[in-house]
Amino acid sequence: MGDDGYREWSSRYGGATVWTKTVAPGAIGSPVLPDGCIDLIWADGTLLVAGPDTKAHHPSASGRDYVGFRFFPGTAPTLLGVPAHELRDRRVDLADLWDTATTRRLTARVDDALDRAGALEAVVLERASGVGPVDPLVRGVVGALDSGRSVTEVAEMLSVDARTLHRKSLAAFGYGPKTLARILRVRRAIAAARGGLSFADTAATTGFADQAHLARDVREFAGTTLRQLLSRP
Incomplete structure (x- = not known):
C-alpha cells in the first residue's frame, strides 16, 4: 500500500505549492525525491521543516x-532565517529554528483550523510580509539551470563569478549549482519518461550523455531505477 489522497495546488506565495497527504495505517509512504525545495510540514500537531534532499527520503x-x-527552490531560507545547507537531508522541528512561544502559537493555529492547509499558507504569507525580499539571483539560477544551461553559462549570464554563485547556491538551495542542475535534470527526465518517451530519447532530450548516464543519476538521487519509478502511481 502507498499514499492515499495526495493533493497539491499552487500557493499565493510566488511559485510555492500547498499539499496534503494521508498515509493509511500499515501503508508505506511513497519516497520523496530530491527537488531543490524546502517544505514546512504540519504532521499530527507538530510543525517541522524538511530540508533540501540529496537522496530519496522514505x-x-x-x-x-x-x-x-x-x-x-531557494526561497525558504529568507523566511526561515537559516541557510539551506544547514537543513540539507534533515527534518527539523520548527521550534529548533524559531522561538518556542511563536512555534507553539503557530502550531495551535494550524491544529485548530478547519482548513489546515489554508492556515499553514497564511502562516507563511504573514511571515513573508515581515522579512526581506528573496535574493533575485535565486530565480535566475533555477530558471537557467532548469533550461539546461551549464553552471559556467549561468554565472556569466548573471554576472557573478563561480565562487559567488557557489556560495549563494549553498545558502539558497543547500548545495552547489552543479548538484542542483543534476537534480533538476533528473526531475525533467522522470517527467519526460512519464510522458511516454523511450529511455534513450529521454536521456537525449534532457541533457544526459547517454542512457547509462541517465540510469546512474536516477539511481543516485532516487535510490531506484527509472523503470521502477514509472511503475509507481
Missing part, C-alpha cells in the same frame, strides 16, 4: 495526516 510513519507548504 517517510517512516504510517496512519498520519500531513499538510505541507513546498517553497519554490
Whole structure:
C-alpha cells in the first residue's frame, strides 16, 4: 500500500505549492525525491521543516495526516532565517529554528483550523510580509539551470563569478549549482519518461550523455531505477 489522497495546488506565495497527504495505517509512504525545495510540514500537531534532499527520503510513519507548504527552490531560507545547507537531508522541528512561544502559537493555529492547509499558507504569507525580499539571483539560477544551461553559462549570464554563485547556491538551495542542475535534470527526465518517451530519447532530450548516464543519476538521487519509478502511481 502507498499514499492515499495526495493533493497539491499552487500557493499565493510566488511559485510555492500547498499539499496534503494521508498515509493509511500499515501503508508505506511513497519516497520523496530530491527537488531543490524546502517544505514546512504540519504532521499530527507538530510543525517541522524538511530540508533540501540529496537522496530519496522514505517517510517512516504510517496512519498520519500531513499538510505541507513546498517553497519554490531557494526561497525558504529568507523566511526561515537559516541557510539551506544547514537543513540539507534533515527534518527539523520548527521550534529548533524559531522561538518556542511563536512555534507553539503557530502550531495551535494550524491544529485548530478547519482548513489546515489554508492556515499553514497564511502562516507563511504573514511571515513573508515581515522579512526581506528573496535574493533575485535565486530565480535566475533555477530558471537557467532548469533550461539546461551549464553552471559556467549561468554565472556569466548573471554576472557573478563561480565562487559567488557557489556560495549563494549553498545558502539558497543547500548545495552547489552543479548538484542542483543534476537534480533538476533528473526531475525533467522522470517527467519526460512519464510522458511516454523511450529511455534513450529521454536521456537525449534532457541533457544526459547517454542512457547509462541517465540510469546512474536516477539511481543516485532516487535510490531506484527509472523503470521502477514509472511503475509507481
